[in-house]
Amino acid sequence: MKFADAGSSFCKTFSPGDGAVTIVPSRTMARSEERFDWGTGHTARRLSDHYENDLISLSKGSLALVDEDDFTVLDLGSRDAKLVSFAGRRPVKLDWSVGCAAATGATVEMLGRFYEVDFARVPIGDEWTSVTCGTYAVERIMDAVSGGEDESAAIGRFIHGLARNVFAFSGSPDRLYLSGGFTQNPAFMAALRRYAQVIPLGRTVPLAGLWAFAAERDSALGPVPFALRPPTP
Numbered sequence: 001m002k003f004a005d006a007g008s009s010f011c012k013t014f015s016p017g018d019g020a021v022t023i024v025p026s027r028t029m030a031r032s033e034e035r036f037d038w039g040t041g042h043t044a045r046r047l048s049d050h051y052e053n054d055l056i057s058l059s060k061g062s063l064a065l066v067d068e069d070d071f072t073v074l075d076l077g078s079r080d081a082k083l084v085s086f087a088g089r090r091p092v093k094l095d096w097s098v099g100c101a102a103a104t105g106a107t108v109e110m111l112g113r114f115y116e117v118d119f120a121r122v123p124i125g126d127e128w129t130s131v132t133c134g135t136y137a138v139e140r141i142m143d144a145v146s147g148g149e150d151e152s153a154a155i156g157r158f159i160h161g162l163a164r165n166v167f168a169f170s171g172s173p174d175r176l177y178l179s180g181g182f183t184q185n186p187a188f189m190a191a192l193r194r195y196a197q198v199i200p201l202g203r204t205v206p207l208a209g210l211w212a213f214a215a216e217r218d219s220a221l222g223p224v225p226f227a228l229r230p231p232t233p
Contacts, residue, residue, distance in 0.1 A: 001214065001221075004029075004036040005057070005206040006043030009078040009106065010181065014207050020227055021204055038210040052213060054206065055094050058179065059084045061209030064224050065201055066177060074170045075179035075205065078105035081166055097169055104131060104162050105182065107138060111158070115151040122152045122187035124194070128160035137161070156187060163191035172196075179205040183231075204228045 005012045011029040013022045013036070026043045039048025040057035052060075062073040062084055069089050075082040085093040112119060131137050137158050144154040170176055175197040182188050183200035192198050208228040215221040 001037045002035075003207050003210045003214070004039040004041070004044045004048065005204075005210070006039065006041035006047075007077050008042075008080075009109070010203075011041070011043060012203060012207055014204070014211075014228060016221070016225065018227075021207065023203070038214050040206045040210060050213070052210060055082055055084065055096060057206040057209035057213075058082050059091055059094065059209065060212045061205035061207065061224075061228075062086070062177070062179075062201075063089060064208045064212045065205060065230060071175070071177060072170055072173045073177040073179055073201065073205070074166060076105060076166055076182045077180055078109065081169060083170055085171065093171070095169070104137075104165075105180075108155075108159065108162070108185070108188070111138065111141065111155050115145075115155065117152055117155055119185050119187040122156045122159065124156050124160050124187060124191045125153075127157050128164055129154075129157040131158065131161040131165050156191075159185075159187045160191045160194075163188060163195065167192060167195045175199065177201050179203070199230075201230045 002013060002015045006026050006029050009026055011024050011026045029043050034047060036044060036048045038050045040052045040054055045051050058073065058075050070087050072085040081097040083093065083095040084091060111117065129137055129140055141154045141158055145151050173196060177199045179201045181203055183202055189198060208224045211221065211224050211228060
């Protein structure tokens with residue numbers, strides 16, 4: 001049995017016998033004829049025998065990985081942000097932010113490559129850049145760098161602005177579970193932790209949701225495997 005979460009930038013796949021999650025660029029998956037038993041993410045739709053909506057997979061995986069009754073999970077991707085909130089382990093809010101203002105994950109990745117920035121060294125101070133559009137933000141960063149500002153400092157202000165945006169989008173909770181590749185960006189994590197207690201769940205929450213769906217049909221699968229659980233702090 002094979003599971004796939006094929007997002008805009010990366011495709012995460014897992015099989016019970018693998019013992020680890022495989023991550024490849026989604027562009028390679030878009031040209032592939034590989035089949036999956038369970039899939040989520042728009043690239044996986046035509047390749048999956050059983051397909052689940054992104055928000056539903058995120059919700060199912062969140063419930064499988066978080067033991068609390070009341071909690072909020074934000075999944076920040078390359079072009080959108082997904083939000084699920086629970087009260088008494090029942091969904092009370094599912095939201096999806098798309099469009100230019102959400103195309104910020106890809107923007108951060110592009111900026112890091114363009115300026116050869118080590119995000120572990122990007123400073124997060126009190127100032128931030130308003131992030132209403134990824135393209136406009138890049139223009140402001142380039143103007144700042146051309147004017148003599150350090151590249152890392154300019155990108156740090158952008159990341160801080162992004163963190164403020166997604167915190168507000170999440171409903172400004174005291175504690176926020178974070179899903180997706182941004183859990184591996186130290187600058188973003190530092191910025192978001194200025195506003196809330198942040199608990200990273202890693203990049204496998206939708207895959208955990210697919211596993212939970214499959215386990216409801218086949219009890220032999222058992223609980224979510226270790227490879228799909230949050231990283232050890």
